[in-house]
Amino acid sequence: MTPFHFEQTYQAEWAELEALIDRTTGRKTANDSGARAAGHVPDRDAVRAARSARPSRDDRRATAAQDRVRLAALYRRACEQLALARARAYPAYIIDRLERVTAAAHQLIYHRREFRFAQLRDLALVAFPRSVRAHRGYVAVSAATFLLPTFIIGLLVYWRPEFILSVVSQEMASQFEQMYSPTAQALGRRTASTDWMMFGYYIRNNVGVSFQCFAGGLFAGIGSLFFLAWNGAFGGAIAGYLTERGLSSTFYSFIATHSSFELTAIVLSGAAGLRIGHALLAPGRQTRRQALVTATSETSVLLYGVTVMLIVAAAIEAFWSSAQWLPLPVKYSVAALCWACVIGFFVVQGRRDD
Amino acid sequence: MSDVLDTAVAAETPEGIVLELRPAGLSARLYAFLFDGVVRLFILYAAALGLGFLGGIGAALLLILAFALEWFYPVAFELTSSGATPGKRVFRLKVVMDSGLPVTPAASVARNLLRVADFLPLFYGFAIVSVLTRRDGKRLGDLAAATLVVHEPPAVPRIALTNVPPIAPARPLSPEDQAAVMALAARAPRLTPERLDELAALAASVSGDAGRAGPQVTRRVLGVAHWLLGQRGTDSRPAKPHRLERAS
Numbered sequence: 001m002t003p004f005h006f007e008q009t010y011q012a013e014w015a016e017l018e019a020l021i022d023r024t025t026g027r028k029t030a031n032d033s034g035a036r037a038a039g040h041v042p043d044r045d046a047v048r049a050a051r052s053a054r055p056s057r058d059d060r061r062a063t064a065a066q067d068r069v070r071l072a073a074l075y076r077r078a079c080e081q082l083a084l085a086r087a088r089a090y091p092a093y094i095i096d097r098l099e100r101v102t103a104a105a106h107q108l109i110y111h112r113r114e115f116r117f118a119q120l121r122d123l124a125l126v127a128f129p130r131s132v133r134a135h136r137g138y139v140a141v142s143a144a145t146f147l148l149p150t151f152i153i154g155l156l157v158y159w160r161p162e163f164i165l166s167v168v169s170q171e172m173a174s175q176f177e178q179m180y181s182p183t184a185q186a187l188g189r190r191t192a193s194t195d196w197m198m199f200g201y202y203i204r205n206n207v208g209v210s211f212q213c214f215a216g217g218l219f220a221g222i223g224s225l226f227f228l229a230w231n232g233a234f235g236g237a238i239a240g241y242l243t244e245r246g247l248s249s250t251f252y253s254f255i256a257t258h259s260s261f262e263l264t265a266i267v268l269s270g271a272a273g274l275r276i277g278h279a280l281l282a283p284g285r286q287t288r289r290q291a292l293v294t295a296t297s298e299t300s301v302l303l304y305g306v307t308v309m310l311i312v313a314a315a316i317e318a319f320w321s322s323a324q325w326l327p328l329p330v331k332y333s334v335a336a337l338c339w340a341c342v343i344g345f346f347v348v349q350g351r352r353d354d
Numbered sequence: 355m356s357d358v359l360d361t362a363v364a365a366e367t368p369e370g371i372v373l374e375l376r377p378a379g380l381s382a383r384l385y386a387f388l389f390d391g392v393v394r395l396f397i398l399y400a401a402a403l404g405l406g407f408l409g410g411i412g413a414a415l416l417l418i419l420a421f422a423l424e425w426f427y428p429v430a431f432e433l434t435s436s437g438a439t440p441g442k443r444v445f446r447l448k449v450v451m452d453s454g455l456p457v458t459p460a461a462s463v464a465r466n467l468l469r470v471a472d473f474l475p476l477f478y479g480f481a482i483v484s485v486l487t488r489r490d491g492k493r494l495g496d497l498a499a500a501t502l503v504v505h506e507p508p509a510v511p512r513i514a515l516t517n518v519p520p521i522a523p524a525r526p527l528s529p530e531d532q533a534a535v536m537a538l539a540a541r542a543p544r545l546t547p548e549r550l551d552e553l554a555a556l557a558a559s560v561s562g563d564a565g566r567a568g569p570q571v572t573r574r575v576l577g578v579a580h581w582l583l584g585q586r587g588t589d590s591r592p593a594k595p596h597r598l599e600r601a602s
Binding site for chain 2: 002004075079082083087089093097102196198200201203204207212215217218219276292293295297299303
């Protein structure tokens with residue numbers, strides 16, 4: 001069989017497969033122009049049939065099912081023909097066309113669809129808490145790396161307020177002091193639009209901090225440890241300083257509620273980073289690269305969850321924490337409820353089918 | 355030699371065929387990145403013009419938009435059917451898994467969050483070193499997420515046949531030789547006549563002209579190529595009886 005003969009025998013199948021791929025992806029222009037540039041005229045009839053066959057939803061579903069069956073069959077044949085064409089060293093344009101069409105069909109056939117509603121619910125309510133429990137060792141190390149500097153630096157600054165200057169500049173310290181003074185405008189009389197503005201600011205800032213704690217894991221986990229400890233020390237220093245200044249009631253009532261989501265999210269992304277770092281340091285029976293890929297894909301559930309938690313935290317921080325007209329007991333009880341919910345969620349949720 | 359220089363990555367499918375992926379290098383990815391930067395700036399600018407009328411809430415929405423653009427612009431575009439951000443699409447690049455499959459949501463999120471690590475120590479320092487030193491052009495995020503940024507090569511044009519009568523080969527040709535002669539015919543329109551003659555002289559033995567060179571020999575070699583492709587003219591010599599498929 002000569003190349004021309006081969007092409008003539010099978011090109012109707014290839015054109016049909018190309019038309020099917022275009023119809024399934026709903027993308028006409030790109031592939032058509034590519035095919036035309038290569039001198040292949042797409043099967044006009046197939047394309048026209050695809051356009052006209054859209055009367056009712058049932059019909060569409062039926063054609064879609066038929067399409068899938070036909071696509072798989074044609075794909076397998078094209079694979080076979082590609083193998084033949086390669087073995088017989090046919091000219092590049094034939095192999096190229098077959099490579100293109102098989103690659104496109106391969107992408108369609110083996111495409112994994114993760115985001116369906118039921119799967120999203122499973123992800124949030126089952127996979128996320130399970131993944132946190134599966135990484136409990138990393139979570140513990142991450143929490144310790146974050147909380148130890150918080151308490152140590154916090155107590156140190158409470159005991160000797162001048163130490164605050166080794167963590168932040170003087171202007172920043174006085175700015176914080178002003179921000180949390182009970183008469184401050186920033187907290188007391190905020191309008192709806194400033195609330196929104198702070199929401200935007202918090203989201204950006206917190207997500208940045210949190211993703212840093214995760215990405216730092218790529219450097220053998222040292223980056224994660226550093227960012228966790230640094231952010232812990234920073235928070236501790238501010239807390240110690242403001243407590244010493246006697247602003248504890250405004251400060252703690254402000255942070256108590258949203259910290260349940262925010263600090264937990266930071267600790268969890270740190271844990272994900274530590275998992276990656278650990279995989280690089282101690283890959284076990286895999287190569288370092290395989291271990292890294294496995295660790296990354298297994299921590300991705302944590303990252304989805306962390307992102308949602310950070311958005312919730314920013315919303316609480318902007319719209320609830322800043323509301324000073326609420327009596328303190330209400331704020332503290334809501335804060336306690338949030339903490340209980342967050343911890344309870346990770347401890348209890350999704351255990352049924354374990 | 356081609357093994358050493360070629361950066362193609364082979365991904366085998368369950369059907370037993372090998373998909374060739376062509377990893378993109380630093381320059382193509384840098385252009386795409388800069389283009390995306392301009393697109394993002396433009397979106398922000400347009401949004402700022404529109405949201406300016408809303409005052410405080412507008413500024414807040416702008417901040418939220420900036421946040422979304424910073425972290426989720428690449429993810430959102432990579433999960434579309436093209437698997438590429440606008441910048442990548444302009445430079446005909448695409449993000450795929452190592453297996454050649456479309457990038458999964460988990461991998462896309464991971465590779466884009468790990469930009470933070472790639473960015474260090476200064477302006478994507480680690481990413482640049484990694485892309486330049488690795489044959490598959492992966493940055494750290496690609497390594498961890500098992501993704502590749504690949505070129506989408508333009509379609510290979512069909513062989514434009516010149517008007518040469520087909521000639522049966524003078525001797526049995528192995529599949530490699532057949533491929534070489536057909537490839538020469540495919541390249542012929544893009545070569546200068548002198549260079550074409552030189553190359554055809556190297557293959558002259560296929561038409562029984564070993565040791566000779568010149569436009570006549572070139573025509574005969576191209577004629578063999580046309581014969582191999584499957585053209586059978588009426589005025590050509592009667593085809594010799596060798597079965598070409600089994601010639602090796």
